[in-house]
Amino acid sequence: MRNIESYLFDKEVLSALCEHVGSPEKVDEVHAAFDTAVAGLHSRKKAPDDIKAASGLIYTEVKRKLxxxxxxxxxxxxxxxxxxxxxxxxxxxxxxxxTDIFAA
Incomplete structure (x- = not known):
């Protein structure tokens, strides 16, 4: 993965967040917010895997939706x-x- 944001904003972690805050029914909505933020990277001339560049929007939308x-x-x-x-x-x-940290 490209940067730490890629791990922390991984959909598996976002799903765990929904469960943690008692909103498992919002998983699809949160994943859609992530997908929308990532899709917007192209228009900003950013790489499609640059989650760091999308992190502010992902944060804002996840916080709002939950x-x-x-x-x-x-x-x-x-x-x-x-x-x-x-x-x-x-x-x-x-x-x-x-693996990415400790593998040679």
Whole structure:
């Protein structure tokens, strides 16, 4: 993956967030917000996998769709305080991150 945002805003993590906040029915809506933000990268002349460039919009839309408060006042704080703690060793994104960090 291109950058840390790619791991933290992974759809698996976004799904876990929906479950964590008691809104599992909003998974599709949150995933759609992610897809829309990523689709907009092309018009901004960004690479299609540059999740870092889309992170502000993803953060704003996820926060709005899930009516989140006290989850971080920026995309960076949101990733640190809200998303990172949701990643567990059972998740595919965890294993991918572990491989990308520690594999030669």
């Amino acid at each position: 009516a989140l408060t006290k989850c971080g006042n920026s995309a960076r704080k949101f990733m640190q305080r809200t998303l990172a703690p949701l990643i567990t060793p059972k998740m595919n994104v965890y294993r991918l991150l572990e």
